[in-house]
Amino acid sequence: MQKIEAVNDFVVKFANINGSGSASANELFARAILRMGVPVSPRNIFPSNIQGLPTWFEVRVTEHGYLGRRGGVDMMVAMNPQTWDQDVREIDPGGYLFYDSSKPIPRSRFRSDIHVLAMPLTELCNDTYSDARERQLFKNIIYIGALTQLLEIDPAEIEKLFGEQYKGKEKLLESNVRALDLGRQYARQNLKPIALKVERRDCVGDRIFVDGNSAAALGCVYGGATVCAWYPITPSSSVAEAFQRYTQKLRVDPTSGQHRYAIIQAEDELASIGMVIGAGWNGARSFTATSGPGVSLMTEFIGLAYFAEIPAVIINVQRGGPSTGMPTRTQQADVLACAYASHGDTKHVLLFPEDPYECFEMSAQALDLAERLQTPVFVMTDLDIGMNQRLSRPFTWDDRREYDRGKVMSREELDAGADFGRYLDVDGDGIPYRTYPGTHPTRGGYFTRGSTKNAYATYSEAGADYVYNMQRLRQKFETAKSLVPLPVLSAARFPARFAALFYGSTSPAMHEALDALAEQGIYINALRLRAFPFQNEIADFIASHAKVFVLEQNFDAQLTTLLVNEAGVNPASLVPILHYDGTPITARFITQEIAERVSKLNVRPLRENMVA
Amino acid sequence: MTYLAKPKLHHPSLAKNRVGYTRRDYEGKISTLCAGCGHDSISAAIIQACWELDIEPHRVAKLSGIGCSSKTPDYFLGNSHGFNTVHGRMPSVLTGAYLANRELIYLGVSGDGDSASIGLGQFAHLMRRGVNMTYLVENNGVYGLTKGQFSATADKGSRSKKGQTNSDAPIDLVTLALFMGATYVARGFSGDKAQLVPLIRAALAHQGAAVIDILSPCIAFNNHAGSTKSYDYVREHNEAVNRLDFFPQREEITAEYGAGELVQIRQHDGSVVNLRKLHTDYDPTDRIRAMSYVQEHAARGELVTGLLYVDADAGDLHEQIGTVEQALNTLGAAELCPGSAALEKINASLR
Numbered sequence: 001m002q003k004i005e006a007v008n009d010f011v012v013k014f015a016n017i018n019g020s021g022s023a024s025a026n027e028l029f030a031r032a033i034l035r036m037g038v039p040v041s042p043r044n045i046f047p048s049n050i051q052g053l054p055t056w057f058e059v060r061v062t063e064h065g066y067l068g069r070r071g072g073v074d075m076m077v078a079m080n081p082q083t084w085d086q087d088v089r090e091i092d093p094g095g096y097l098f099y100d101s102s103k104p105i106p107r108s109r110f111r112s113d114i115h116v117l118a119m120p121l122t123e124l125c126n127d128t129y130s131d132a133r134e135r136q137l138f139k140n141i142i143y144i145g146a147l148t149q150l151l152e153i154d155p156a157e158i159e160k161l162f163g164e165q166y167k168g169k170e171k172l173l174e175s176n177v178r179a180l181d182l183g184r185q186y187a188r189q190n191l192k193p194i195a196l197k198v199e200r201r202d203c204v205g206d207r208i209f210v211d212g213n214s215a216a217a218l219g220c221v222y223g224g225a226t227v228c229a230w231y232p233i234t235p236s237s238s239v240a241e242a243f244q245r246y247t248q249k250l251r252v253d254p255t256s257g258q259h260r261y262a263i264i265q266a267e268d269e270l271a272s273i274g275m276v277i278g279a280g281w282n283g284a285r286s287f288t289a290t291s292g293p294g295v296s297l298m299t300e301f302i303g304l305a306y307f308a309e310i311p312a313v314i315i316n317v318q319r320g321g322p323s324t325g326m327p328t329r330t331q332q333a334d335v336l337a338c339a340y341a342s343h344g345d346t347k348h349v350l351l352f353p354e355d356p357y358e359c360f361e362m363s364a365q366a367l368d369l370a371e372r373l374q375t376p377v378f379v380m381t382d383l384d385i386g387m388n389q390r391l392s393r394p395f396t397w398d399d400r401r402e403y404d405r406g407k408v409m410s411r412e413e414l415d416a417g418a419d420f421g422r423y424l425d426v427d428g429d430g431i432p433y434r435t436y437p438g439t440h441p442t443r444g445g446y447f448t449r450g451s452t453k454n455a456y457a458t459y460s461e462a463g464a465d466y467v468y469n470m471q472r473l474r475q476k477f478e479t480a481k482s483l484v485p486l487p488v489l490s491a492a493r494f495p496a497r498f499a500a501l502f503y504g505s506t507s508p509a510m511h512e513a514l515d516a517l518a519e520q521g522i523y524i525n526a527l528r529l530r531a532f533p534f535q536n537e538i539a540d541f542i543a544s545h546a547k548v549f550v551l552e553q554n555f556d557a558q559l560t561t562l563l564v565n566e567a568g569v570n571p572a573s574l575v576p577i578l579h580y581d582g583t584p585i586t587a588r589f590i591t592q593e594i595a596e597r598v599s600k601l602n603v604r605p606l607r608e609n610m611v612a
Numbered sequence: 613m614t615y616l617a618k619p620k621l622h623h624p625s626l627a628k629n630r631v632g633y634t635r636r637d638y639e640g641k642i643s644t645l646c647a648g649c650g651h652d653s654i655s656a657a658i659i660q661a662c663w664e665l666d667i668e669p670h671r672v673a674k675l676s677g678i679g680c681s682s683k684t685p686d687y688f689l690g691n692s693h694g695f696n697t698v699h700g701r702m703p704s705v706l707t708g709a710y711l712a713n714r715e716l717i718y719l720g721v722s723g724d725g726d727s728a729s730i731g732l733g734q735f736a737h738l739m740r741r742g743v744n745m746t747y748l749v750e751n752n753g754v755y756g757l758t759k760g761q762f763s764a765t766a767d768k769g770s771r772s773k774k775g776q777t778n779s780d781a782p783i784d785l786v787t788l789a790l791f792m793g794a795t796y797v798a799r800g801f802s803g804d805k806a807q808l809v810p811l812i813r814a815a816l817a818h819q820g821a822a823v824i825d826i827l828s829p830c831i832a833f834n835n836h837a838g839s840t841k842s843y844d845y846v847r848e849h850n851e852a853v854n855r856l857d858f859f860p861q862r863e864e865i866t867a868e869y870g871a872g873e874l875v876q877i878r879q880h881d882g883s884v885v886n887l888r889k890l891h892t893d894y895d896p897t898d899r900i901r902a903m904s905y906v907q908e909h910a911a912r913g914e915l916v917t918g919l920l921y922v923d924a925d926a927g928d929l930h931e932q933i934g935t936v937e938q939a940l941n942t943l944g945a946a947e948l949c950p951g952s953a954a955l956e957k958i959n960a961s962l963r
Contacts, residue, residue, distance in 0.1 A: 278708025437693035
């Protein structure tokens, strides 16, 4: 029988029961490989539940540094009898099945084209430990021990990680090391060697291993957010929790011990966005983190902030919709809901981070943009980036950087007789001046409202005032184009007829797919969009290619719609490629879908020197 | 209201307060509400209270929801920033504004539809959190702007102008505020300015969540026989438990009272509330008793007004969450950004 052979390039999937402590053991496995200088990309595939339901943890070991989900499984660690059949089915032919053989499993439930590694884990645990919780937790460590033996992972790296985790808790440290050795010893004596292997490399460099939600929260700390109002919702809750954690360390007044921040867990998303808008109106940088259902609840307020021109930052960690949808699965399905959130003619600025590094960067930038543009700004991350630890460029910050507080009229300017019209465009960029409440005893006060007003913020239902205001808002959105991050081009090695557009968490799988396609002789120019409104470069890029594949993780091709609506793109030139089953998009999927379409579309290069 | 524009020039002999403003400086735009609307009397009471308290007008932020009552902040304190937010959600916006700058005085203006119907949730949570503000409910039991539908404070059995009978149980915002933890709770009547102005003054000085439920008859849609929110009905059923005199910290207490009828409450900021007891059995510092008292009287068809509860030592949200004394909206990068060295350490911890 064939054996999958690979060094530093394979996928191990753990099938567990949630609430059993498996997640931290599996993370340990991933980190140990990372410490050996080999990049990994782990993904937690979990249920909306606390205890007892199936959960999976997939670790891609990838010397090339391909951090997207690959698809396929080379080794399954099957620890959950509930999902046995499906887990066994998922293994690639020639792959490996590691399982707990304490209870006999009928032959019919195995496959003949995979290699079986049986270890009586429960028996071993029951023989070694008497306490029920210990039996449970150390079972996880014992199988990690066996895997390190099989895959030749250096146990010293795991012991170092234990040492960091259990600093000052020597007893816990020792018992963990003992469990690890128990697993290693059993595997050495009883299991046949396999052909998957980890070898030490130096491919990680200075990169950091962090989840996007923590990165976004840290971006808000660095970007100067002082007010955070939120309501718990998967997969965004850990943004606010990380903001709490970081501010407790980084934002406490050293002399008084008082906080330079305020965090409120609101009663719902209507209240959380209301608080963010109140704080923004009053001159504090504020943000909320939420997901699709939260955005739906917030839309009335988002329209108010748009029309009354109040800064607000909304970090939307997208999940599967519609309605409650797939709360623990990933999608990019809120693009249109956020771009046009609220009734009436509204448009909002969206930023699309590709990884934790950009979650950090763009959250900080969103706070600047929201104040510069006096409008809500969305950071459109998703569960795949937000809740998985990802290898990422280290965070950077230029200490000379100052916050852009936008056009705020001061008491001195008012005293000097400046003409203050809250909704008056004084310099053609569509952005008016604002004043903070309490600035001046007699000047600069105004009444903020969601209803129509004239340029001086006086209530008005006059058509001309309304038209002036709407056109100014349109001008402001034009101005936004020059402020939001530019798209990033990955040019093919040869001139190409076809192109691909992608955004957000599709990025790592896309880059891997581009390499794979090039190996097949298919060369594609790829443009990663990083923001809405779309710059003119994007329309130009599309116009200069025969067909443009638009890679999206939603069913309705939402970005494609937005491109047609807002960038004046010919719909016939766009070919949506959609992945929407709730799992992260894979390079295999992209490669196959593009290769198929190219072969149909192709077929002759228009000019001799151009290849498809 | 009036159809005539008020002259902008002030009479030179108009009295100025300690901060140099006349009463006229606390006025706003001309009201567009109906002639005789209770809400205009409340606006006048707010103007009076702020002038008497020597509050600089621009130090007040006025926030409201949607409805007739929520339009009124345009009609007083014209130099203050105001925010007419969305229906029923003013409490969250006010909370955010107050988080951003703890140094301003926050005035929330709402109605019964805005607070008890669509906004009941935000009303309740605002009281729970101890936001330092004065929240006025201009309560007329009816939707004015949409022409006469019942609101959630309309009494069961009361009749609308069109002759319909309300079959739903009413929400009593005073009881709810007491239950939810508001630390200053009062009820007034727009037709009794002598009672209302000191209630507002003491509320503005209160350091915590202060709410005043103000019966404010709707002259257009709810002032008929069969209404329990009409001028006549409220006058007939008004049971004032006390009369207030409010003295800011610096003022000498000059009023004289007969023995045994005076309760003196010193608030957190040093201001003093003098209460003349009209009901000898009423103690406005006992929250539990206040709730049952209000309900007992409501069961008899009586509307208890006056200062119903005050916790003179109340704390506010900023104290509870330990924010710095300085307003958050004044902090800059120097105070807020941890800098690149700290970021390097964070990077190192993530390897």
